[in-house]
Amino acid sequence: MIVSKLKPFEEIIEVLSMYENIFLMGCGECATAAHAGGEKEVMEMKKQLEKSGKKITGWVVPKETCHIPLVKKELRIHKEEIKDTEAILVMACGAGVQAVASATDIPVFTAVDTLFLGTIQRYGRFTEYCSMCGHCILNETAGICPVTRCPKGLLNGPCGGVLENGNCEVNPEMKCVWVEIYEKLKERGQLANFTKLREPRDFSKSSKPSKLFLKGL
């Protein structure tokens, strides 16, 4: 899931200073799970904005806001409320905000900062395990991603700074992922994957903006 976090309210009110009639849009997927743009947060935002003198023309939490056809459909359904709207405030990740912006001529603003692709540790706790590098090496690294979980993103770790207790020099409360990889590979008799000199990443494989068009669909 994409982890996002609500911006401070002062920042939101500042960008909306020129507008009075606001429509709110959350997201039923990631932003709901991240507690940044679910129904509860949208209602809370509505209350706060109204307290600050804004008029909320309407609101919706689409199933997924990063889905352009779905967002267009929602905008059609809420046509009446949106008619007098001056700005749409989206409480979803950057992909969602831009999906909305591409579907309407009304100015669109974001209420969140989009953080990372998160793994849910448990309720309300997210950590970054994958940064979508475009060429997955998990099969060689005992299922642990050094690209993301080593602060230096090293493919040939550990670095010289690994602490005596096997923790990371950058985040001393976390185990060095390369020590973790080393231990797992050793246990499995796959140290060849550790001693192998891994070539640097090919960034041409992940040049921005990425796209994927599936054939035959």
Place this chain on the structure above:
Amino acid sequence: MSLLKDYLKGGKFVITAEAGPPKGTSSEKLKRSANLYRGKAVAVNLTDNQRAIVKMSPVASASILLQGGVEPIMQLTCRDRNRLALQSELLGAYALGIRNVLALTGDHISSGDHPQAKPVFDLDSFTLISTIKKLNEGHDFNDHPLDGKTDYFIGGVINPCSANMELQLLRLEKKVKAGVQFIQTQAVYDVDIFHKFYKEAKKMNTYILAGILLLKSAKMARFLNAKVPGVRVPDHLIEILDRSYDPAEEGIKIVKDLIYSVAEFGDGVHLMSVGQEEKLARILKEVIEEKPGIYQPPED
């Protein structure tokens, strides 16, 4: 030609030392370092934005040292430059006469004075070593031919006294495979542990210089033990420092003893200090005078 390489190939005991590039454009500090070390150290390391703090570039600093008559070992980290920038620095440095390079991953940006900067780490110490090897062979990272190749003596760092020696030996093996020719180790205080590591390491085709960091006080020794990975100052040394009425002087004696112990079996030592180059130069001078049999300094 690398004097460092000549010494090691010729089986002569090596002592290298360290100089810190200035924070600013003044080259006075480097000229002073050159005067201190000339005719004493075989070669001198120039750090590369050490601890992620902005300093004069290692290429420029190494070049100034060379003009001062001292052979430089240019340190190069992967933190601040991508593979294009690293290669162009290496080509330029070679053209300026620099012949030794020490390839490092680099401290993380968060430890320095520009924590907001983008950490690069496009290459790592291993792939930087293999890249330098390619430049030595006359082509760049992507195998494009060079108009004039390099002939660097390629160095790396290993931590010999780490609790996990097996892991460190695997890292060394990988660096040797990548093309490393000499190693300057993290600070060593326990010569027995270092000797154990050394014997294993010498089975691989490389030279090993034991890192020796000058201790100022028992407090510094305790700090190193608590904070610096792989550095273990034995209790008896801490006790000596604690009891001494002049711990700074005691620290110098400890360094000399370590040098003499390593000289019994090793390739050489690399002296480090926290901004105390005068003291390192003094140690070099005393070693040369006290034990002319073990270390012959380069010609002045």
